[in-house]
Amino acid sequence: MDIFKKCSVVLLFNDEPYESANPDFLYHSGCDVDNSILILKKNSKLLLTPKMNYSKAKSQCKFKIVAYSSKNVKEILKKEAKGKIGLNFDSISHARFLRLKKIFGSGIVDLSEDLLLLRAIKTSAQISKIKTAVKIAKQILKEIEPSLSPSKTEIEIEKELKLLCIKHKVSPSFPPIVAAGKNSSNPHHSPSSKKLGNSIVLIDFGVKYQNYCSDLTRCFFLGKCEKEREKYSSAKKILKEIVSSVANLKTAGDLANFSSLAVQKHGFSSLIHSIGHGVGIEVHESPSLYSKSKQPLKPGMVIAIEPGWYGKDFGVRFEENLELTKKRAVLL
Numbered sequence: 001m002d003i004f005k006k007c008s009v010v011l012l013f014n015d016e017p018y019e020s021a022n023p024d025f026l027y028h029s030g031c032d033v034d035n036s037i038l039i040l041k042k043n044s045k046l047l048l049t050p051k052m053n054y055s056k057a058k059s060q061c062k063f064k065i066v067a068y069s070s071k072n073v074k075e076i077l078k079k080e081a082k083g084k085i086g087l088n089f090d091s092i093s094h095a096r097f098l099r100l101k102k103i104f105g106s107g108i109v110d111l112s113e114d115l116l117l118l119r120a121i122k123t124s125a126q127i128s129k130i131k132t133a134v135k136i137a138k139q140i141l142k143e144i145e146p147s148l149s150p151s152k153t154e155i156e157i158e159k160e161l162k163l164l165c166i167k168h169k170v171s172p173s174f175p176p177i178v179a180a181g182k183n184s185s186n187p188h189h190s191p192s193s194k195k196l197g198n199s200i201v202l203i204d205f206g207v208k209y210q211n212y213c214s215d216l217t218r219c220f221f222l223g224k225c226e227k228e229r230e231k232y233s234s235a236k237k238i239l240k241e242i243v244s245s246v247a248n249l250k251t252a253g254d255l256a257n258f259s260s261l262a263v264q265k266h267g268f269s270s271l272i273h274s275i276g277h278g279v280g281i282e283v284h285e286s287p288s289l290y291s292k293s294k295q296p297l298k299p300g301m302v303i304a305i306e307p308g309w310y311g312k313d314f315g316v317r318f319e320e321n322l323e324l325t326k327k328r329a330v331l332l
Helices: 023-029 053-059 075-080 094-104 110-119 124-147 154-167 183-185 226-248 252-265
Strands: 009-014 036-043 044-050 062-067 085-087 107-110 176-182 200-205 207-211 216-221 276-278 285-288 302-305 308-310 315-317 320-324 327-329
Touching: 009 154, 023 044, 023 110, 036 062, 036 075, 044 075, 044 315, 053 062, 053 285, 085 094, 094 107, 110 285, 124 154, 124 207, 124 216, 124 320, 154 176, 154 200, 154 216, 176 183, 183 200, 200 226, 200 315, 216 226, 216 315, 226 252, 226 302, 226 308, 226 315, 226 320, 226 327, 302 308
Parallel strands: 009 085, 044 062, 085 107
Antiparallel strands: 009 036, 036 044, 176 200, 200 216, 276 285, 276 302, 302 320, 308 315, 320 327
């Protein structure tokens, strides 16, 4: 996708250091320097950063960097950004938009959808980072299993997951979900003081490695849990069928519709959430897997697939991350 069909220059902003790096800024610059502006042109990049961040920027960025101050930033922008200006309207405040409008007038276009679609295709280096994030998350889930006991609470397990992240020098890619017994029937349950008991324990968990995410779900069993184990086994079979069929599907809508049929074939009720989503710098990003989507499935996409079943007394979900290649889908 050529984002410069609509504009001559793209401006991307990365704000305060306590916030997560702006995904588009990170994707196009490869660096995380706060209070900075990326001026993106068809054949060049320029980073504007405060003087205090100049050395940090030099250590991370492999392209031209200019230190700015509050006094000269407008002049630099006027000089370096000419023609139609592309912005991500979804990630800038109204106040910033008005300030930019004073500088550039009406020659501003919205690239929010274009930038989102562009990030759906990952480079081999970006996919490698996601693979590492998946590998570390799976290792942490393996290490947490011996800690699961009926006397522990969901919150205690959540804390242990976070401590394991510190051990592995990563951070959670989203707040971990730990859901025991009936709580597992709520897909977005927040860990509570409920003890795990002799029941199913659903853990939805991922980590962020060098700014790229993983997103996995596993179920563990602390008792016989015969019905729970049976449903979980079916969820695994559904995922396997989906993965083996992706190569024959052309769009995100095709994938969503095929998955819906696979879920019904195994006696699952219709999903109360989508079958999955894209994974990258953000844990949920393009492609969106819904039935009417015409977005093509392309090599370089990384998606999470998460078939699940949610009943009155318990729920199950099995989630894996996979890379789309020219010929097939590969589990990461």
